[in-house]
Amino acid sequence: MTFFPSVGPKDKAAHTYYDEALGLIERADELGYAHVKTIEHYFFRYGGYSPDPVTFLTAAAARTSRIRITTGAVIPAFTHPVKLAGKLAMLDNLSHGRLDVGFGRAFLPDEFEAFGVPIDESRARFAEGLEACRRLWTEEDVIFEGDFHRFGPVTLQPRPFQRPHPPIYVATAMSQDSVEEAGRKGYNLQLVPATSNRERTRELIDAYHAARASGGHQGAGKVQLSYPCYVAEDGAEARRLARSDEERYNERLGEAVQAWGRVASSAYPGYDKILAATKNYDFDTKLGDHKLLAGSPEEVRAQLATIQGWFGDDITVSLTVHSGLLPVEKSRRTVDLFAAEVAPAFTASTR
Amino acid sequence: MTFFPSVGPKDKAAHTYYDEALGLIERADELGYAHVKTIEHYFFRYGGYSPDPVTFLTAAAARTSRIRITTGAVIPAFTHPVKLAGKLAMLDNLSHGRLDVGFGRAFLPDEFEAFGVPIDESRARFAEGLEACRRLWTEEDVIFEGDFHRFGPVTLQPRPFQRPHPPIYVATAMSQDSVEEAGRKGYNLQLVPATSNRERTRELIDAYHAARASGGHQGAGKVQLSYPCYVAEDGAEARRLARSDEERYNERLGEAVQAWGRVASSAYPGYDKILAATKNYDFDTKLGDHKLLAGSPEEVRAQLATIQGWFGDDITVSLTVHSGLLPVEKSRRTVDLFAAEVAPAFTASTR
Numbered sequence: 130m131t132f133f134p135s136v137g138p139k140d141k142a143a144h145t146y147y148d149e150a151l152g153l154i155e156r157a158d159e160l161g162y163a164h165v166k167t168i169e170h171y172f173f174r175y176g177g178y179s180p181d182p183v184t185f186l187t188a189a190a191a192r193t194s195r196i197r198i199t200t201g202a203v204i205p206a207f208t209h210p211v212k213l214a215g216k217l218a219m220l221d222n223l224s225h226g227r228l229d230v231g232f233g234r235a236f237l238p239d240e241f242e243a244f245g246v247p248i249d250e251s252r253a254r255f256a257e258g259l260e261a262c263r264r265l266w267t268e269e270d271v272i273f274e275g276d277f278h279r280f281g282p283v284t285l286q287p288r289p290f291q292r293p294h295p296p297i298y299v300a301t302a303m304s305q306d307s308v309e310e311a312g313r314k315g316y317n318l319q320l321v322p323a324t325s326n327r328e329r330t331r332e333l334i335d336a337y338h339a340a341r342a343s344g345g346h347q348g349a350g351k352v353q354l355s356y357p358c359y360v361a362e363d364g365a366e367a368r369r370l371a372r373s374d375e376e377r378y379n380e381r382l383g384e385a386v387q388a389w390g391r392v393a394s395s396a397y398p399g400y401d402k403i404l405a406a407t408k409n410y411d412f413d414t415k416l417g418d419h420k421l422l423a424g425s426p427e428e429v430r431a432q433l434a435t436i437q438g439w440f441g442d443d444i445t446v447s448l449t450v451h452s453g454l455l456p457v458e459k460s461r462r463t464v465d466l467f468a469a470e471v472a473p474a475f476t477a478s479t480r
Numbered sequence: 481m482t483f484f485p486s487v488g489p490k491d492k493a494a495h496t497y498y499d500e501a502l503g504l505i506e507r508a509d510e511l512g513y514a515h516v517k518t519i520e521h522y523f524f525r526y527g528g529y530s531p532d533p534v535t536f537l538t539a540a541a542a543r544t545s546r547i548r549i550t551t552g553a554v555i556p557a558f559t560h561p562v563k564l565a566g567k568l569a570m571l572d573n574l575s576h577g578r579l580d581v582g583f584g585r586a587f588l589p590d591e592f593e594a595f596g597v598p599i600d601e602s603r604a605r606f607a608e609g610l611e612a613c614r615r616l617w618t619e620e621d622v623i624f625e626g627d628f629h630r631f632g633p634v635t636l637q638p639r640p641f642q643r644p645h646p647p648i649y650v651a652t653a654m655s656q657d658s659v660e661e662a663g664r665k666g667y668n669l670q671l672v673p674a675t676s677n678r679e680r681t682r683e684l685i686d687a688y689h690a691a692r693a694s695g696g697h698q699g700a701g702k703v704q705l706s707y708p709c710y711v712a713e714d715g716a717e718a719r720r721l722a723r724s725d726e727e728r729y730n731e732r733l734g735e736a737v738q739a740w741g742r743v744a745s746s747a748y749p750g751y752d753k754i755l756a757a758t759k760n761y762d763f764d765t766k767l768g769d770h771k772l773l774a775g776s777p778e779e780v781r782a783q784l785a786t787i788q789g790w791f792g793d794d795i796t797v798s799l800t801v802h803s804g805l806l807p808v809e810k811s812r813r814t815v816d817l818f819a820a821e822v823a824p825a826f827t828a829s830t831r
Contacts, residue, residue, distance in 0.1 A: 177637030180566030215531030
């Protein structure tokens with residue numbers, strides 16, 4: 130499951146959101162969910178309650194014992210690699226090896242501006258930061274001479290719990306370069322199908338697998354797809370809640386991407402259209418295109434079967450379940466019903 | 481209590497150290513200890529298991545309900561203020577307002593070199609980072625124009641749980657400038673008496689109170705002094721354990737300050753002598769000078785009474801209890817005996 134808080138102080142106090150989310154995570158741990166994931170965003174209602182995913186996930190790890198702890202993603206462009214590798218290694222130890230690390234580039238111009246980082250450098254900073262973390266986790270007396278950071282020889286403490294290092298995921302919205310790089314390097318992949326169309330998502334997954342094979346890596350690599358999820362016994366009620374939640378989420382995404390109206394970056398092709406896309410949001414089309422899961426358990430099983438048919442039965446699905454905009458009881462119902470009546474039909478791909 | 485891990489992988493795995501420390505913290509929470517604190521250091525056995533105090537303290541907060549959660553200290557020079565203020569605000573919410581934030585300058589040249597920060601800038605970066613956090617916590621649409629960071633207008637999410645912001649401490653080893661600045665600004669103070677002598681510590685406390693009064697701030701301000709602490713029914717055994725622990729801690733401090741043999745900085749007067757001081761370490765003198773607490777409950781009560789006589793009965797003492805070098809049972813005994821047989825005589829100053 131993925132937590133993407135989409136509330137501000139006027140909607141719900143941060144401590145209330147965290148308490149609700151952590152309660153759901155404890156329940157998910159008991160129910161056998163495979164992972165809990167959260168994002169890194171700043172300033173806006175869109176994700177702003179999670180400026181440091183490692184902090185939230187450390188609380189999640191402390192209150193659970195089985196579920197894997199997943200960043201989706203941390204942003205190397207905004208944190209020095211010594212700090213980032215260090216706190217992730219701490220979390221890997223605190224969770225006794227339950228950490229998966231998704232790294233991302235970020236895409237909100239306001240965030241880059243606040244950190245004083247040119248958005249055009251985002252890919253280079255992402256790649257360099259990821260590589261610096263990997264080396265700090267696996268090598269001693271590291272001498273790092275990058276374009277943005279130079280240090281060493283240093284030996285990171287603590288060493289990660291998992292050897293050689295926690296599993297690495299590359300998080301990307303729609304970048305062909307990113308998925309091919311992830312494949313070549315042997316990393317896993319986090320995708321958000323809602324940001325693209327079905328054919329494009331399929332192309333990205335195929336490109337990833339091809340790059341991974343050409344890189345000579347063992348196994349297929351894990352592909353994790355995030356879907357907002359709303360389950361209720363009454364499918365119509367689930368869709369009503371989904372519409373309410375998704376329309377408000379979209380409105381908040383719209384606030385966060387305002388800057389794409391004044392920013393242009395060749396590093397983000399197509400992002401000039403993202404603001405317009407939020408204005409033309411249509412829930413029924415999204416639902417029809419299977420960009421989210423919403424309905425009765427039976428309906429959601431059918432939706433997932435369709436998605437599995439499109440993208441293969443080796444994908445993993447991450448359920449985005451609690452934006453904070455709906456009462457937590459509705460999210461808890463989704464968590465419970467999905468575990469009891471949907472997941473058993475897809476164990477191999479959802480665990 | 482203060483946790484200052486002083487072990488490396490060959491001494492004790494990081495996850496074992498964290499498990500032991502968190503067990504002690506749960507016990508301290510039950511026993512009514514006032515706060516749990518940890519430090520920020522990198523690369524060396526000296527503190528290196530705590531590169532991100534917020535991560536460790538988030539786990540501590542998740543496993544406790546009453547004890548206050550204290551950084552001692554975070555280093556603004558090594559983290560962008562938006563990131564630092566954001567994760568501290570998350571922890572303040574996750575702990576439901578139990579956070580106290582100590583900020584420090586750091587003093588190990590290797591750490592500054594790894595982060596690419598000139599050590600001569602440490603005071604300016606400390607002051608600017610602290611001020612940026614304070615403004616991000618208390619103001620909206622912050623426009624910050626510092627020497628090292630410029631950003632805004634931005635509104636930090638989440639807002640802190642405590643209003644206007646979590647209590648702020650300034651952590652300093654022996655700097656007159658730092659204590660006076662802390663007093664003028666109305667902040668609280670964290671001192672480490674072991675790094676100085678009795679007269680100098682008294683001068684720093686007096687200078688702090690004078691500066692605080694001249695700044696027109698209400699109340700005396702809190703002064704928190706850290707002391708290594710070893711209690712056993714048999715005072716001789718406590719001193720034997722203390723000697724073993726302190727001598728090895730000092731050896732590890734010696735490794736971490738090697739760089740002061742090649743670095744000179746006018747921003748750190750006297751630090752050229754710190755390496756020699758570790759080589760001339762003498763446990764008996766330290767014990768005789770009350771730079772640590774060690775003995776039977778009765779002896780430790782007497783030691784604390786002496787310290788209280790020197791520094792006033794409004795100080796708070798923070799017990800440094802588990803370097804990781806002694807078996808955790810010995811640290812647990814200290815925690816238990818101190819709560820049962822020492823603290824009751826000093827409730828006002830230790831809680």
